[in-house]
Amino acid sequence: MELSVDDTDALGEIINIGVGRAASSLSDLLGTAIQLQIPRIRIADGSDEELQSSDGISVVQGFAGRVAGNALLAFSNESGRKLANLFGECEPAEMLDSFELAGILSELGNIVLNGVLGSLANAIGADLVFQVPEFFLDESITSLIEQRRGASPATGPILIADAKFSVDDLDIEGSVVIAFSLGSLQSLSEALEAVYQ
Amino acid sequence: METALETIAPTSINGVSQATMMLDLLPIGALIVDRHLVVQRWNDKLAEWSGLPADEIVGMSLADLIPDAKYESDRSRIRQVIETGLPATFSPVFHKHLLPFPARHGLDCDEMIQQTEVRRIPGDEGWAIITIQDVSYQYVQLERLREKSGKLIAANAEIARHVELLTAKNQELDDFAHVASHDLQEPLRAISILVDFLQEDLDTETISEDCERYLKQLAEASTRMRSLVRDVLALSRLGGVDRDHTSVDLNDVVRQVQTDLDLRIAESRAIFQVDPLPVIQGDRRLLSQLFFNLISNSLKFVVDRPPKIRIAALEDDSEYTIAVEDNGIGIDPRYISKIFDPFQRLHRRQDFSGNGIGLAVCEQAVTRHGGRIWVHPDAAQGAEIRFTLPKSAEAAAERTPAVAAAWRVPTSCSRSTWSAGAECVSASHRQEAEPDWQR
Numbered sequence: 001m002e003l004s005v006d007d008t009d010a011l012g013e014i015i016n017i018g019v020g021r022a023a024s025s026l027s028d029l030l031g032t033a034i035q036l037q038i039p040r041i042r043i044a045d046g047s048d049e050e051l052q053s054s055d056g057i058s059v060v061q062g063f064a065g066r067v068a069g070n071a072l073l074a075f076s077n078e079s080g081r082k083l084a085n086l087f088g089e090c091e092p093a094e095m096l097d098s099f100e101l102a103g104i105l106s107e108l109g110n111i112v113l114n115g116v117l118g119s120l121a122n123a124i125g126a127d128l129v130f131q132v133p134e135f136f137l138d139e140s141i142t143s144l145i146e147q148r149r150g151a152s153p154a155t156g157p158i159l160i161a162d163a164k165f166s167v168d169d170l171d172i173e174g175s176v177v178i179a180f181s182l183g184s185l186q187s188l189s190e191a192l193e194a195v196y197q
Numbered sequence: 198m199e200t201a202l203e204t205i206a207p208t209s210i211n212g213v214s215q216a217t218m219m220l221d222l223l224p225i226g227a228l229i230v231d232r233h234l235v236v237q238r239w240n241d242k243l244a245e246w247s248g249l250p251a252d253e254i255v256g257m258s259l260a261d262l263i264p265d266a267k268y269e270s271d272r273s274r275i276r277q278v279i280e281t282g283l284p285a286t287f288s289p290v291f292h293k294h295l296l297p298f299p300a301r302h303g304l305d306c307d308e309m310i311q312q313t314e315v316r317r318i319p320g321d322e323g324w325a326i327i328t329i330q331d332v333s334y335q336y337v338q339l340e341r342l343r344e345k346s347g348k349l350i351a352a353n354a355e356i357a358r359h360v361e362l363l364t365a366k367n368q369e370l371d372d373f374a375h376v377a378s379h380d381l382q383e384p385l386r387a388i389s390i391l392v393d394f395l396q397e398d399l400d401t402e403t404i405s406e407d408c409e410r411y412l413k414q415l416a417e418a419s420t421r422m423r424s425l426v427r428d429v430l431a432l433s434r435l436g437g438v439d440r441d442h443t444s445v446d447l448n449d450v451v452r453q454v455q456t457d458l459d460l461r462i463a464e465s466r467a468i469f470q471v472d473p474l475p476v477i478q479g480d481r482r483l484l485s486q487l488f489f490n491l492i493s494n495s496l497k498f499v500v501d502r503p504p505k506i507r508i509a510a511l512e513d514d515s516e517y518t519i520a521v522e523d524n525g526i527g528i529d530p531r532y533i534s535k536i537f538d539p540f541q542r543l544h545r546r547q548d549f550s551g552n553g554i555g556l557a558v559c560e561q562a563v564t565r566h567g568g569r570i571w572v573h574p575d576a577a578q579g580a581e582i583r584f585t586l587p588k589s590a591e592a593a594a595e596r597t598p599a600v601a602a603a604w605r606v607p608t609s610c611s612r613s614t615w616s617a618g619a620e621c622v623s624a625s626h627r628q629e630a631e632p633d634w635q636r
Contacts, residue, residue, distance in 0.1 A: 028270060029291060061284075088290060097339050099332075103288035103312070114283040121281075132284045132314050 003043060003157055003189065010192045012041040014123045015116050015161050015176060022115025026108065030087060035166040036112065038176070043157045050160065050175070051141040056080070057101070058136045059109025060144055063117055065128035067188045069156075069180040070148050071117055073109040073163070074141055075172075080105055083165060083172045102135040109133050112163070116176055124191035145179045156182040226296075226311075226329035229318070232279050234259040234272055237324065246298045246309065246331070263296060271295060278315045279325045287313035289332055300333050310336040378430040385426060389419045428554035432561060442566075445481045447474035447488075447519070451508060454488045461496050465504055472509040475517045477586050479566050487562040488521075490555040491582055495523035498580070505579075516588055520573065522581035533572040559584070 003011070016038050023036035044051060057080035059073045075083065084104040110133040121128045136144055145158070161176040180188060220227050220240040229238035235258045239251040247254075254262070259272055271292060274285045287295055294311040301309065310333040318324045392415050399412070451471055455462060462469075477484075488508075495506045505524040510517050528536060537560040563570040563584045570584035 097342070099335055099339055100290050103290045107286050107288040107291055110284070110286040114281075114285070118281050118283050128282065129319060130283050132316060133286055 003159075003185065006196055007189055007192045008041065008043055008159070010123075010196045011120075011159055011178075012038070012161070014119050014195075015041065015159075015178075017123075018116035018119030019112065019163065019176070020115075021119065022112040025111045025115065029107075029111065030167075032167060037164045037166070038161045039164060040162045042160050044160050045157060046142050046145070048158070048160070051145075051158065051177075054138055054140045054143070056138065056140070057105060058139065058141060058144055059106055059113065059133045060136060060148065061110070061113045061117065061133045062131040062148055063121075063128045064131075066126040067120070067124060067128065067180065067184045067191070069178060069184065070145055071113045072141060072144065072177040072179075073105075073112050073174060074177055075105075075174040077138075079172050079174055082170075083108070083167075083174070086167055086170070098137060101137075106133050106135045109135075112176065116178070120178075123195050124188065125194075126187075126191065141177055149181070156180045156185045223328075226331075228254075228327050228329075230259060230275065230279075230325055230327065232276070232323040234275060236262065243296070243329070246301070247296070268295075275315050275325060275327070278317050279323060282317045282322070284317070285315045287311075287315070289336060295327070295329060301331070305337050305340070306333055309333050374429055374432070378426045381426045382423070382430070385419060385423045389416070389423060392416045392419060425554075428558075432554055432558055442478045442480055444476055445479045445484055446476045447484065447510070450474075450481065450484050450488055451492075454485060454492055457489065458492060458496065461493075465496055465499070467496055467504040467506060470505075470507040470509075472507075474508065474510045474519065475512065475586075477517065477566075477588070479586065480562075483562040483565055487559050487584075490559050491521040494555060495521065495525060495580070497525075499523065499525035514588075516568070516585045518583055518585050520581055520583045522573075522576060523579040525579040527576065527578070528572055528580045530574065533574065536572060537570065556582075 019036045019038055023034055026034045026036065053076075055077050057075045057077060060070055061072075062068075062070050081101065084101050087104050087108075088100050113133060114130075117128070117130060157180070159178045159180070161178075163174045163176050165172045165174065217238060217240075220229075220238055221242075223240060223242060226243040226246060227238070227240045228236055228243060231237055235256065236254050239249075239254040241251075243254075244250050259268075259275070271287065274287075277283065278285050289310045289312050292311075292313070294309055295313045296311070298309040300306045309331055312330040312332045313327060315325050315327050318326055392412065396412055396416065399408075448471070451474065455469065461467075492506060496504050502524070507520075507522045509520050509522075511520070512518075537556045559582070560570050563586070567587045568585040570582065573581040573583050
């Protein structure tokens, strides 16, 4: 089963609402105006080139219930370090230790993914159980999704939302990725249908 | 008050529930709060860190426990966890601690650095479990590491600045030597020509013997001066621009130098042993000059017997070491540290001709290739000069001439090591070897 164009549009809307809330929370936490935009959303499968790159930093948060899967906030190494360094205040940026990198991006990722997943749970009216965010360095998104598939036999279509963080005239690009388990697509589609109807 | 944990582990031992005992077994701090953020459980680890037992804390609200207003946003996020079920992470970078305990084990920081996570308890939607890890040690280690790295970066920047200054000064000196020697050539040439004219025009019958001797000395001095200026110019030219490196077979280079010195070799009845030499990436002209000067010295600094010259190569992972050894008069050990400086002469001019530039040129040629050159201190007879040439162009580029000067040190490589090492030269080189001790 695949997500319809309407499903994808509805998910795009839900993610946009979620990142809007997340941006507000991030601004409160960081004490500086931060804007978070989702300029583009697309559906991919596991063979997508962007998902294969292992030169990346990811924060992953699993969710289970009527709709299950994994949500990721992913950056290239360079972008992730740049974003973390805005708040880690480390000079030079190369000295930002992975301990700090994990701390900063786990919390930022937690806020962004909470925004998105909270918006999803609200929209589909499902009571979901969420895992705590985990930080990964130099692991491809495909590999992370596969590792965390758990008991689910397969992963369905993967939703990739380009994310642009704007802080102090600096734009940093990343992606919000949601990999739904194949078994929950029917429920998701039904729930989304109820939303856009 | 019973939580879902008590439902999972309902047994009570001596009035303490299994759920509480499980929390107490955790190696990290753990507390449970209800939707009003009133503490319901406080595990042993927190009691140990704070010095406050559970029976004093249970029943207190987080607002009473941490009244500081700056924690209000943290409390707000904990409430959201209970309301939405979405977990929250509190990084030590943004929040040094959720609960301000003193640092333990004599660490540099006053207060414990904490990594905190808050999760809603499944089945207990009005409750959240807060887990706290003490990451002070990692944090302090990180700060120390950063301090050291900062010093290292500053030191590296200082070294880079000095190298840059040194390179600029060297360039200035090269430029000065080049300009000065070039400009000196013209008046010297004029002096030589005028002296020649004087010698031709003056009637040897009428001038005094002293005058004739002075003119002869003047002619010799100006010839020597021109030779000196020419050598300085040659040396300064070596110090300038980086040259294009190509594949150079050192066996060919030595053969060419032997051809160039053919007359002197024949006159002195010199005997050569040239072991197989490597092919390297380098500047053929500089390498030819290097071997020419070394072999010339071996031909020159010998008395009362035919020169014997041996050239051999040793190879390791990163570089080749080449040795040029002879049976000549040798080098006084007192001077081996100065022998590569320009204008260093160890003998009187009437004994051995030259301006003391030859080995300085050799050093320039070697350092331009990223190598180093020295006098081997344990030569069995005569003199033995050794120099290295890096195998890779990258290694050569890393060793700038400014830095390479510091490398001019004798090694402890013994003669027996050398002999064994000569066997390491590759078979392809061996096939191109010169016949042993050829005349």
